[in-house]
Amino acid sequence: MRAQRLIFIVSALVMAAGGCRDRAADPDPSREPATVAPTDPSREPATVDITDPSREPATVDITDPSREPATRLAPPKIAHIITISDLVGVLSEKGWISEGVVPGISPEGHYNSVLFSRPGNTQMVAVQLWEYRQRGDAVARWNALLATYPGAVINDTVVEDTFFWSRGAVAGLVFLEAGRSRVLALSCHTRLCDDTELLRLALIAHERIR
Numbered sequence: 001m002r003a004q005r006l007i008f009i010v011s012a013l014v015m016a017a018g019g020c021r022d023r024a025a026d027p028d029p030s031r032e033p034a035t036v037a038p039t040d041p042s043r044e045p046a047t048v049d050i051t052d053p054s055r056e057p058a059t060v061d062i063t064d065p066s067r068e069p070a071t072r073l074a075p076p077k078i079a080h081i082i083t084i085s086d087l088v089g090v091l092s093e094k095g096w097i098s099e100g101v102v103p104g105i106s107p108e109g110h111y112n113s114v115l116f117s118r119p120g121n122t123q124m125v126a127v128q129l130w131e132y133r134q135r136g137d138a139v140a141r142w143n144a145l146l147a148t149y150p151g152a153v154i155n156d157t158v159v160e161d162t163f164f165w166s167r168g169a170v171a172g173l174v175f176l177e178a179g180r181s182r183v184l185a186l187s188c189h190t191r192l193c194d195d196t197e198l199l200r201l202a203l204i205a206h207e208r209i210r
Helices: 002-017 084-091 135-148 195-209
Strands: 111-117 125-131 153-155 162-167 170-177 182-189
Touching (some): 125 195, 135 182, 170 195
Antiparallel strands (some): 111 125, 162 170
């Protein structure tokens, strides 16, 4: 059981770092949003070569209030997107609890998550949300997640830019809400969710974030 739990958490971690089961693996390029090439330096975060002293960031004198870094942004709100009542209504199982965020991934200004489980059971549901100020950043995130799963299947079941993926005993659905610069990912053990139930949860989530 502990191994199953680890597999699920690792799958969720891959989603943050970065299909309908048994369907064709090749995505239809006509359905993809405008991609942001990972080799385009204008789209990649600036990096610092710490081996080159001339590239190290300037030291901030914290004794000077005018030089203190800006306050860290609060992570996007996520508790309302999928609730325990939603899980009971769609999946039928009862006794769900929220375990907090997906382990190993700290909420930050543009990212948040919530992990649901039932006590004594390793089968879980994860909800992950990325929210940006610029649409291009959301598109880049969607494409990065899509590239993480070569067998993903793109369709328009939630919005135009939606894809299903599966890996081992875990399946997921990711969609891009471009108008709000948001990307939402749902992950679920295959013994809990089939594609139809995963889609029903995604449609509920879409109504609450669009």
